[in-house]
Amino acid sequence: MGETIPIAVPRKGRPLESVLDRLADRLAVPELADDITSTLRHEKALTKGKIEPDEERGVYHRLADYSTVADPTDPEYTLVRDDRAGKPRRIVFDSVTIPLTDVDGAPDDTDAAIQLVGREEPFRALRTHDFALGFDSADLVLEEVVELRPEPLGRIADVNARIDPADTDVRVVTGLGDTVYHTLLAGPEVAPSAGSLDRDFLKRYEGPLCIEPRYERLVQAVLGTGTLDGIEFRYPEEGREEEAAIADAGLGVYLTVTGSTARDHGLLLGEQLFPSETVLLENTAETSETVEFVRSLLNGADLETELAVEP
Structure with a gap:
């Protein structure tokens, strides 16, 4: 059995869609990305009342339909309480496994894969060393760990310089350009x-x-x-x-x-x-050969990002 690298990702919204777009481009999985995105947009519309739900197919029936999968390469979903009035239940992304067998430059281990795992706050999951890689908003990094100084912070590229190494091993790798x-x-x-x-x-x-x-x-x-x-x-x-x-x-x-x-x-x-922006994050204490390959796969000069972190 090959190494599977778990990657913490947001459960819903623009940041998750940006991650899926990146994976669709780099791993040639556009159908999977479109399937997850369209499902979550439909569920968001139901939660916000823009679409009338089928009274005979409630939220639990829909969740069962989405998550009755025969293969780990099919996406799974879960329920959370939305923060809108009334706290409605909302279907959000849970996980999916994507093999790296046909990716150029992948490790010799033919069973290597990545597993996207939904988290409410992926950055915090990296801070606790549960994941080596993840995606989250650059805003959360500023809100959590960046040092406050008299001089202003003008670029995402300067964020790593303001993270105290004694506070966390997580660093920003690159942005996804969803600015x-x-x-x-x-x-x-x-x-x-x-x-x-x-x-x-x-x-x-x-x-x-x-x-x-x-x-x-x-x-x-x-x-x-x-x-x-x-x-x-x-x-x-x-x-x-x-x-x-x-x-x-x-x-x-x-x-x-x-x-x-x-x-x-x-x-x-x-x-x-x-x-x-949505940013790729790495816990530098949790690297491996496969992690380094996945990081390089998700990074790249093709990204039109405000971020310009030196390698």
Whole structure:
């Protein structure tokens, strides 16, 4: 029996889809990736009420259908409680095994494989040495282990330099290019009449800055503690749209893709402070020949990423 390398991955959402896209490209498994993605999008639509469920085929029946598999190379799913109102049960990804037998450069062990294993927080699973490799949001690394310093953090490539080796063996390997940005947003009454809405403006600014509570440490790392003198963090009320709360506060930081929702609330888009990407992570204390091959397989110069970590 060959070595199977488990890889911790998100259970749902854009980060998991980015991982599946990468695997579809590098391992030539587009049908598998499409199958998992379409299943989870359908289940998300059911959970959000965009599709009417079949009353005779409830969530447990669907889960049984998805996960009655004859082969480990078929995907399996599981149930979690969603964080939406009412805490509905939601079907999410659990695991799948992908053989490496036909992959160029694979170890001589013809039974080598990878197993994607769904985790709520893959980064933390790597920190506890349960996995050698995993994928998670770069944001979580900043929120958990990156040192806070007076100077700002501007690039994902600088993240590893701010991880204390005594704190964790996990390092960022590369990003997958599914980039959105933590962007500075301001109402016209707060935005500078002359000059740019950027970090230099924040150095002069005193007053409220609206952010999501879970991003407080990330914002401190990205802006640098020296920039935050005179700034008071404000948080959106539960259930309130983030852009609306930022409009009330006058200034804030939030994830944007096109910025259309921010503009709908009368907000001006300022500097893109930090890129948020799904990243490949490695626990450097858990390497093996097969792990190193899988890491090199998932990495590559073909990735259009904000990340540029030196090998």
